[in-house]
Amino acid sequence: MSKTIPPSCPEPETGQKYWRSLSHLADTPEFRQWVEREFPSGASELSDPVTRRHFVKIMSASFLLAGFGLSGCRRPEEKILPFGKAPENYIHGAPQFFATAMPTRGSAIPLVVKSNDGRPTKIEGNALHPDSNGASDHYAQASILNVYDPDRAMRFVRNGNIVKREAALDFLGELSKKSQADGGQGLCFLLERSSSPSRARLRKLISDKFPKARWFVYEPVDFDVHRQAASVAFGKSAKPYFKFDEAKAIVSLDCDFIGGEEDAYLHIRRFTKGRKIEKPTDAVNRLYAVEALFTLTGANADHRLRLPSSAVELAVKLLGTKISWQFAPEVGPRQLDDEKASEWISKCAEDLLKNRGRSLVIAGHRQPQSVHLMVHAINAALGNIGKTVVFLDAPEAKEETIADLAQALNSGQVETLVMLGGNPVYNAPADLSWARAQRKAKTIVRLGYYEDETAEFCDWHLPLAHYLESWGDARTADGTLVPVQPLIEPLFGGISELEVLARIGGLEKVKPYDIVRETYGGIAGDGEDNWKRFLHDGFLPGSAAKPVEVQFNANAAATVIGAAKPVAASTKDTLEVVFHRNYKVDDGRYNNNGWLQELPDPITKLVWENVILLSPKTAKDLRLDVRNNENNKLYVPLVRIEFDGREIVGPVWVQPGQADNVVGLALGYGREKTGRVGRGSGYDAYRLRTTKALHFAGGAKLTPTGQTHQLATTQDHGAMEGRPIIREANLEQFQKNPRFARAMDLEKPPVVSPLYSNPLDKLKEKGLHQWGMSIDLNSCVGCSACMLACQSENNVPIVGKDQVTRNREMHWIRIDRYFTGSPEDPQMITQPMLCQHCEAAPCENVCPVNATSHDEEGLNVMTYNRCVGTRYCSNNCPYKVRRFNFFDYNKLPLDKLVGPVYNTPLAHATDGEWDLVRWFKNPDQGFRPADEWELLKLVKNPDVTVRMRGVMEKCSLCLQRIEQAKIAQKVKAGPSGDIKLKESEGTVPQTACQQACPAEAIVFGDVSDAESRVSKLKALERDYTVLDFLLTKPRTTYLARVRNPNPAMPDYQEWPLSTKEFTEQNGNPFEHHEGGHGAGHDEPHASGKPESAGKGAD
């Protein structure tokens, strides 16, 4: 996507642009009212207490008309500028791209969103943004599905009755008038965190107007501790910004900066920069991780120390002492008693000292402020501040906590409670008894995306608009201002936070567009071109926050640290509970998002629910019989966790590498009131979470209930069995033997001369390009953003938990995860696995109907139309990357996802109509209820076939993108005939997975172009082919992984454990070979043979 300058707008900026009727032209008050009321005929029916289904029918029907018959009506009325194409050049069917941003808690992800005929279909990162490489994360990729969620809040509700939108808006007006009169007495706002300057501005305006109004903020998973701690440590409100790429040694203290922290996608980019090596002499960074649960950060660490979360504090103290910080906090009663751990930290400290100014220590959001302060002290002592971590000016927030609000509610001080987002009835700390407390407010107004648990306890419920439906603004991690542009009119008339605030504040301008523009004017000055440029580029250049000069304030820090109470060590009877953000549903906000629900957890590979995580030793101590029979029927015991007088029941999962006597409880599941997708998934960990124990606490008790529960996983087997599938070496080995990856090749069959030449070799000559892919396993951290990007781009359906237990998930790209070593301290490695596009593809010659074949550009293509579904291709695919649509998953009703979907259309009815008749009337809709169908079909990418039942499907290397690029090039070339896509000209497209990958681990391109990045990567010494000996000649190759362990560390392993396993079985491939040998023909005969013979004989 090249940066193009937006054309100037040809239309005059004043006056009416369009009129729809004479009355519009006349601009009568009646007409204004008519415009206000969106669905005049249907709206009248909304006032009678009809069922939700009836309502939905009307909404769907209206939407159908509005969305298709009059597609123009759905476009936002305000001018938004497309990315790269001007609106006047709109071509029906050609997608447009708009720059926007996805607001996160304290940050935002800059995005470019694809719009097909007025409906957003695909989210991508904004590569123009100064702090982005165009990548995004899995939440951003999946958030588009929320727009089309048939269970989202669609109506204005007062006390359970549907009201007109105007009535709700009138109420907000009255509230404003009332507050005007009493200065906001009893008016309380409960907000979520936001980086929006507009919201901050409105808040200030309202505070000025209604000085008595009170502001509260609650986030169940709050990353503000980083800012809070920095503010204490440095005496000014500042937010740390981590530069992992500058650091040579990184110590992560219970900080999952690759997975569970905010802006993980940025951290991944910066961290993997330090791991991209081309030559053996290149420097590699080193990551040390101290953590309780096994996280992606731990998985990517060179050294990992597992400690209970409560012991991290002790580890930090020890670390600080070892690097001799100018700081002597009291040594508490509890010491880090484990000798090995102490040694680990000492050696780690030595490495840090060697890398003064080039090291980085970070603490995670679950750790208390005291730990963060000590970390700042360490970074200050190491001279890292200003180098690997900078502090950005952050506005100081003057808000109270949810506990304060509960107190205010209980003491009757709250008259009107305005909740903007959030779901406190579900996720507020359990000791606040929130539902009861909330009811003590006289009037409760809530703006929510779902009619969820909290909605039940509200007087007014207003539907929240999705960020792709409403105007807004935000600041990204580096402080750059980004616009949040809508791509579609709110589907169900939802309103945004800004509008609600503006209406309550009684402001003149209540349209979010005007608010955002005014805020922007205040920051960057007014001016049409200026504004357009902002919208076009998706950011305001030069608006990044300036790093502030900071001085570590040891006294202030010491006070906080001294006040911190140590947590007692945990035992098997007093377990430590750790509440963690779920990698898939976050704090519960994505509970009804099917893509995220079906995304396998990067560590456990479980889908559709959360589990109670235990270490293998703890499970054994507790005598839990956790069988994993690898027989698809993963039955695990259900256990009860008692903590602080509360209890929950959930399934147990034994997680290798977890700290002993620690129980990991993922938040976000077990919702009582959610949509069709999230219903019945997991247990609710919030029930144990109290204000005293928000993140971790000791003293929990676990008792088996005697029942079992079935789990669904996408990968049963976690061991690599000594096979050279993921190849890795330590840095020294790589330096000694740069071709180590090739040395691990198995003996290839001696093909002297083929019986007949591969017809594809002739075909290749015809191809203008030869596509290929290179995946760098050293960069891949397993974040899984690629999986969702692919799902979104390629219309990959979800199948539901029941079908996953039958191994029928449909992801075209998956992340294989292997553990090696002992279950206590394993190493984890990940490998993205997708169609390898073999040149001698075994799938092709076994298809009896020629449905899968090769094209001249080296792609293994699927002709869905031709496929009859013998599934032979899948059986013959050694990588098993083909997916079969066993049922019509695209037409599967969402409420059928939970259980067996075995009812036949011959004897089943949907919406009171025989399924066969429905099918006859509309074969596409299948057996989906109308409301689901009308919405969920909109999320589909029109450039990719939606596959039906009985058809095999697989990765096409985003063929549609390649073809679009080719067509564009042909148009551009005209008579010149220069139709070749060239990377040097930026015309080679990116695949969806590549585009989303924050680590830039996936590189796609033309392998026939020697200058292309993919060609250069494939020429590297680390390049190898998975299952090379089959001679399938895949176009996708991998770059072997290089670990960088510290030989001084107590847990130093001379070999990566997987390589060790391999050499134990096959002999050491590096022993007899120095330098350039190819396929490694003689290894099996050298040292491997006698042992393997013994094995074969038994």
Added chain:
Amino acid sequence: MAEAVIASSLKLQPPPPELARQPLVSNQRPIGWISDAVAGVAEGKTPKWWWYAFIPSVLMLTMLGAMILYLMSKGVGIWGLGQPIMWGWAIINFVWWIGIGHAGTLISAILFLLRQRWRTAVNRAAEAMTIFAVMCAGIFPLIHIGRIWFGWWLLPLPNANSIWPQFRSPLMWDVFAVSTYFTVSVLFWYMGLIPDLAVMRDRARTKLRKCAYGLFALGWTGSNRHWSNYERAYLILAGLSTPLVLSVHSIVSLDFSVSQLPGWHTTIFPPYFVAGAIFSGFGMVLTLLIPLRKVCKLEDVITVRHVELMCKVTLATGSIVGYAYAMEFFIAWYSGNPYERFTFINRAFGPYGWAYWIMISCNVLTPQFFWFKRIRTNMLIVFILSIFVNIGMWFERFVIVVTSLHREFLPSNWSYYSPTWVDVCTYLGTFGLFFTFFLLFIRFVPLIAIAEVKAVTPQADPHHPLGGAKEGGHP
């Protein structure tokens, strides 16, 4: 009597009694008796046992229909398949039924060419079994595909897009092999039936029967010219069928050995599959004929000697199969390929070890009992052992299909397969199909080749004391 005839024609001393061949029709039955006994099964009042067998069979056939309807309306997901086990019971059943379908043609064609006269007593029923077994087998490849309604795309039909089937695919070869085999088997069977249908026509008492049999007897009169043409055609068809017996299962085995999956990619598959097919086919013939000779009172035609001979074939082929199992292990070790090695160790000691050991005990150990004459002549034990052979051969296909797929190259794909109730009911349903047809066959068609049996008995000689129409009365 028989000795006398041989002695007079060959002028040789009769062999000592212990070396004398047992007569093919025992108890010195007159020639007319043969016609009466065989045709009587199809002519008399429907026996009760027939109804007891037929009604459950039809019910099971109905179940098969229901399962197929269900499958077509819903999709193959109702079976226990999933990644990486994309072929399950359907393909196992296909190969199993096809294997069973080998005995009939082998008996009627190869044994005919080898002048094995004992074949005449069993060939008709065995051939019928073949045809019905191939029908059962043919159902599975058709219904196991994802889009059943496009099954005809496997045929090389000219079309506007000039898309042809993929001739490199073994599934394509299957289409040709199985359909050819079925066609030739039906022709061969019908060919052999013509003289007997004429017998039935001539014996018929009702007009309807006369017309029906008359229609299918194609005007057979038993003239010398008819017999001459018949014998020639029979020989040609036998010659045609013989390579097919070997080719069908070889080609079915290529479905596996052409792939590159360890456990499938094996060069010994074609001969090993053919041996296994004959093994299972004879197992099934034994299973069917032992009770049949009893209830139809045909012990004099299908004698203990017949059963014994078939036991010997079973023993021979079973031992070949056992040798093949051993060879697979040897090659897995000898190849030095760790993936291959793993597959075979996993086969025997992995999660599906139970299936492997069922297969070994049924296929390798069971036939070893047939070394003993006492066992070969004990009908009950032979019947029970023949059922074990059938079970073992089903498990052989299960082991090949499922255990090779469930743990292959990348451990991340490893999984476990279990069938669903639909899989089981579909399989049972094919028994309904098989037995419905087989029972109808028993009731309406002479289940033993009357003419051929007569031809190989000494009584067929008009000068024989029991020969001709002197006794028995009917032709």
